Amino acid sequence: MEKKLQTIFNYIKKLFPNPETELHYSTPFQLVVAVMLSAQVTDIQVNKVTEKLFKKIKTPEDLLKIGFPSFLSAIRSVNYYKTKAKHIYTTASLLIENEKLRIKNYKNWIPDNLKELMKLPWVGVKTGKLIAHVLYDKPFIAVDTHIHRVSNRLWLVKTSAPEKTSELLEKLIPDTYKDFAHHGLVLFGRYYCTAKNPKCDICQLKTVCTYYKANVIASVAKQS
Template identity: 40%
Template sequence: MRKKLTKKEMASVIEKLLKTYPDAGPELDFTTPFELLIATILSAQCTDVRVNKVTSELFAELTSPEDYISLGRIELEKRIRSCGLSNTKSSNILSTCELLLEKHNGQVPDTIEELIKLPGVGRKTANVVASNAFGVPAIAVDTHVFRVSNRIGLANSRTVEKTEEELMKNIPKNMWTKAHHLLIFHGRRICKARKPECEICPINTECLYYEREINNG
């Protein structure tokens, strides 16, 4: 049983996903790179819908690193509690705000390398911020991207890091950011974790998971 799609099939998958989700893009609400950074930190193990509810109030009041530091950890923790892991997230947000002021004049850095150095910012978060706020080509591998890309056959890896590497090889660089959103949209709407809706999937003719299901069916 083959483990990865051909280049032609991969191109077909991206093309079909583009037609299916022409509006695919960030689902976190933000107007500045700083807001996206905060929202992405909050989104760890939390839904974008919940984060957007919290940040709609948070961003109306807090607009700069100084604002968060002035608010303090206890108050910040209260306001983000519904996002989960509020203790860790509030600590990371405040430490990040301090570092932004110390090393970046209060501005969010525009490179993945510098973003990763911020507290609470892993490679996924750095990729999200760099690509969506600054237009840097990147593929952020979250749970949806990891599951869908390996299930379909765009990648064949057991780790997030290797999956990102494979996707970067298999997808044209000018499509990295868009492909990230397409895979997330597909994972949320059709290629769900427990019950993928294979029968209505626009890419089931390419999908290796569907191919195996038919052969085993």
Template identity: 40%
Template structure:
């Protein structure tokens, strides 16, 4: 895909959604960090359902430590892999209190040192909580980038590196949100909704589908 076509795609996505936001519900960098950690192999809807019960009771690292691991497990038990996620969040809170004064560090290395936090989670937090131009590649973004030929790569790291290279600076803060929402609602996995897609004429996917 050429430079001009990529820019047209980004301009259309921006026009349709000038101020994209994550669908995870949060009111602080810590709440976002917890929500993103819980979202691995789970839906945003499912995470929000759990955090609506958790955050009113405990929405700081110290508050979760005071709540205790068993109560934390109970609060998030509707989410897949809740046992391991609860352990990670609890250990994360211990580190945040002991090493970062109870605050979420605005630092990639420090974030990735936290239990349950990998590159993708760190990218989401840096982008969404702190406004960094990072691009977190999940399964939706990986699919959209390869299917449209916007930024092809054999794995998520390769796609991230390609997106970093080809996305102009003015779009970098928001491109993660545009692509994930596009993959979640339009360029879906099994049968993309090409007929109702605002970038269908620019997309280089060969097997386009009709409107459902």
């Protein structure tokens, strides 16, 4: 498995030397807002919405200053915008309260550990891990649909639930790869090992890919 991991991550690193989130942000609070908006929405759509919004909102205080109705209207093109607006607004209030009480004293308003992050509204394990990884370099693999698919196709794991995939990958992937494993796998799944038309013809992971051996080779054999 060590050799296989090396092959996979060396190749992904060649394709994406410095993988990072495609969500645009310049402050930690903006990252939290962008991640919360991104549920069931593409990063491109989120970036369109936040391009204007983030000129006015850099901190939780800025968000409360513009007021709920303006915020709601600014994000109305995003799926489930009413629910998201409510949760993001409550999050901003909570972060301000924590800051005032000085009980948290986190850098730039945002908690730096999963347990505290998960106390924020609508922040589950996946969202919490993603925020902690991006902002604080925590060695998490926040498994989305891309990572789940790629990991199963390459037989790094054999799971049906993304939560289980996350747990197993974090045990399996050595620390040396953890700094880029999350974003590398996401980008590889988004642009190469896509759900419908994976680019197997140009992919150099064929030799270690279970999906390729089971599906692509088998279908060629059937046709001949």
